[in-house]
Amino acid sequence: MGLASAVHQGGGIRISLNFHLRVASVSPTVQLPRWTGFRFSNHRVSLVHSEEERRASNSYADSQEKLQKSEAYASSVKTVAFWVCSAVAFGVGLGLKEGVGKASEFFAGYILEQSLSVDNLFVFVLIFKYFKVPPMYQNRVLSYGIAGAVFFRLSLILLGTATLQRFEAVNLLLAAVLLFSSFKLFSNDEDDTDLSDNFIVKTCRRFIPVTCVKYFGQATPLLLTVAVIELSDIAFAADSIPAVFGVTRDPFIVFSSNIFAILGLRSLYTLIAEGMADLEYLQPSIAVVLGFIGCKMILDFFGLHISTEASLGFVATSLSAGLLLSLAKKAD
Template identity: 70%
Template sequence: MITLGAATIQRFEAVNLLLALILLFTSYKLFAEEDEESDLSDNFIVKTCQKFIPVTDYYDGDRFFTTQEGLWKATPLLLTVAVIELSDIAFAIDSIPAVFGVTRDPLIVLSSNIFAISGLRSLYVLISESMSELDYLQPAIGVVLGFIGTKMIFDFFGYHIPTEASLAIVTTCLSGGVILSLRKASTEEKNK
């Protein structure tokens, strides 16, 4: 799939504009998203799964399926796993345009996505805690995605931003988001 994507990008340069727009839209969504908790029963994936598989309203230990009124039904645990797995796929699909913004080598794109997914899975607890503790990390990621999308548009029109400058901007944004978040947390602790 990635090799096909790389060949498509090399053959049809305009695909870069589509990928750049995906990154810019994702950046916008990170800024526009509100912090309020969403009801997962309204989640598209949950609703779609419930159309095809009957689901109970309760968990049955660590079981994915249980019997209710003599019928086999899925438990919410199965829906949870489905949402997590599809989120992994969405993460991989969303990160591919960002990697293509940096390189067009299919091997690097494939290996970076494999490492990103395996790293995300093993670091999930740390990342989820960090996202809730570091208030400015999500906006920093939004800035990075917006920058990469903009860089791809510039590249399409012949304006190349050097790799060193790109790396400096990405590093500054992410470290700035972490530092600002830690300062905010420190200030809030002192004020208590």
């Protein structure tokens, strides 16, 4: 009997139960419970979710940064357009009140100052990179620099006007300065990106003790940067103000053309700071203009006068050619 068997012994019946237990052999490969697999699977999913969240966060930060840059760019375009339109309106009003000659002098001085300001912005870019100034503080530094530039340029214009009225031969000195600047721009083969040996930077470091303040792990001595910007603008004025004096002797026109060019400088910096390296032919065109005005001042000293209208046409043509050639080369 499989489960029970009957044994007859002495008339008695003894029932014996036989249980047969079968033990299945255990395979050496242990299969994990299903819930354990779900736990590991959920862990992998959580890691994937974390990675996706990190990417989404970075994407959102990048989109916000692009949006802020786009808004800053649009605001700068509006500001530059406002100051350009203001300068044009001022020049037209000046022409209606004082005549076409005064308006031509103003526009010649304004275009000349604006072009020189664009060239000077390249130096400002190098200064900000050298001192590691974060973008959020660059506009503040430029605002301080513009405020100082208005004061210093007014002082230089008044001093230059008084000097030219008393000493006519100073024209030859100013012409020599312009010709020398033109020559330097043409023959500038040195690497100007390293400002460590720059005279202005070394002088400011020597006389201005600076405590470096950390912004995002980078040292940014703003006071020293402002000082370098101010002294650099004074050095630039040594070229630009004599150039405008080569167009007109009227201190009001010299000052007004300088001011209108300076007031839009901060917004203009935002527009072209990233693409200034592409304006390859702007510097040679400025060199041509400075050389022309230097020669004009020499001719004026010896009684050979070149009209303001002709000067305005030459300045506008030269600068436009340099800009168009730069854009054409960039397009290629």
